[in-house]
Amino acid sequence: MENMGDWEQKNLLHELKQGRELARQLQGHLNVPSSSHETREFLVTKILTSYEKALSMLQWNSSVGDQPQHTGGAVFRMSESPPSLPGSPRGEDSDPEHRDASRKRKAVPRWTQQVRVSPGVGLEVPPDDGCSWRKYGQKEIFGAKYPRGYYSCNHRNVQGCLATKQVQRSDEDPTVFEITYRGRHTCAQASHINPPPTSPEKQEQNNKHQPPQNQQPSQDDQIQKLLNFQTTLKVKTENLDTQGQGDVAVTSPQQDTFDLCHLFQGEQFDDNKDDKIETSISSSLITTISSYADNLDPLDLNEDPPDLAKEAQLQCYEFLPEPIAGEGIEKQITSESQGMVFDVETVEMKSSGEKIGVEF
DNA sequence: GGCATTTGACCAAT
DNA sequence: ATTGGTCAAATGCC
Numbered sequence: 001m002e003n004m005g006d007w008e009q010k011n012l013l014h015e016l017k018q019g020r021e022l023a024r025q026l027q028g029h030l031n032v033p034s035s036s037h038e039t040r041e042f043l044v045t046k047i048l049t050s051y052e053k054a055l056s057m058l059q060w061n062s063s064v065g066d067q068p069q070h071t072g073g074a075v076f077r078m079s080e081s082p083p084s085l086p087g088s089p090r091g092e093d094s095d096p097e098h099r100d101a102s103r104k105r106k107a108v109p110r111w112t113q114q115v116r117v118s119p120g121v122g123l124e125v126p127p128d129d130g131c132s133w134r135k136y137g138q139k140e141i142f143g144a145k146y147p148r149g150y151y152s153c154n155h156r157n158v159q160g161c162l163a164t165k166q167v168q169r170s171d172e173d174p175t176v177f178e179i180t181y182r183g184r185h186t187c188a189q190a191s192h193i194n195p196p197p198t199s200p201e202k203q204e205q206n207n208k209h210q211p212p213q214n215q216q217p218s219q220d221d222q223i224q225k226l227l228n229f230q231t232t233l234k235v236k237t238e239n240l241d242t243q244g245q246g247d248v249a250v251t252s253p254q255q256d257t258f259d260l261c262h263l264f265q266g267e268q269f270d271d272n273k274d275d276k277i278e279t280s281i282s283s284s285l286i287t288t289i290s291s292y293a294d295n296l297d298p299l300d301l302n303e304d305p306p307d308l309a310k311e312a313q314l315q316c317y318e319f320l321p322e323p324i325a326g327e328g329i330e331k332q333i334t335s336e337s338q339g340m341v342f343d344v345e346t347v348e349m350k351s352s353g354e355k356i357g358v359e360f
Numbered sequence: 361g362g363c364a365t366t367t368g369a370c371c372a373a374t
Numbered sequence: 375a376t377t378g379g380t381c382a383a384a385t386g387c388c
Contacts, residue, residue, distance in 0.1 A: 135365060142377060150379070166379090 022047045108162070108183040114170075115177045131185065133165060145171045155187035162186065 026043040115129075133151035141148045146169040153161040163185040170176035 136382095137380060138366070139378070139380095148378085152380090164379090 019047050110180060110182045112178060112180045115179060116173075116175050117177065129165075129179070131163075141168065144168065146174070153185060153187055155185075159187040 022043055026040060026047065029040050029043065132154035134154050134156070135149055136152050137150035138147050139150070149167040151165045151167065153163040155161040163181065163183045165182065166180040168178045168180075170178055
């Protein structure tokens, strides 16, 4: 971001603020039952266009600059750990080949996901994420109620895949597993599993022994995902408005994502309620966009990006979508995956504790 | 017997 | 000095 010129900064800010303004307009329309579907659609399209431009600026800036870890500013770093940033290189990293790399902590890409499992079902077993892992350690963590499990890719020996993950149950909510992935899969299964965030590209340059895998999605891919979100995302529910709670599920063509299947188990659908949920999803999108624009001020553009993930987790935005009056929805951004602005968020129904995931 | 998991020890990072 | 990550021997299960 440091290499972004004033002109680009202003343009970026302009696009983001315009997106926020449009989002607010859309929010207003959502609270007016008589508002036409076309109007909402139009505003959504405008919002997406605005954010596509903003994303393009960020991506272009990072591609011409020499600090790709700042791609997307705070956004792409959301869940990554500061020690892995190349801004603070350690001596050993400058000469990795002359050290025993077996036990030192590696400067590998790292990101976190939170996965909730159904209470009472598989509580003792970390959720399956589609990859095959081998447990190689477990440790009591200071201050944590539950031990942390250490897993490495099953193909570590055969294919030299160095991907690892750590699984820790949340102290507050034992049904939630916090899974920290470290390193990318370089094995065969890498082709069909969820890739990590995009920002670690630079870090991989410091780990030349790891062949680059899972190239980050192209900008076109990301834009297409944004478009897909609005055009194909469908949420179904049951009894949401009559009983104040219900099972909620999301269906989306991006089913390769990690945890939707864990979040939605045993749903029942009612095709007649689509409009209501579409409205609530739009509302959450608006809130997300607004919060993003709020957080990205000129100061942020001149400094190291803040850890928006933590901030976002601390900030819960409440809203009451008109069609679901009385049903508070609390949303919380919990994870970043595909290098998008906010790739995955969950929306929790306050009354039932049910969480849904929304990817865009 | 082969494989996965457990667990204590070692060592890096802070 | 303390904490966290990994290794590898021990153990358990099929």
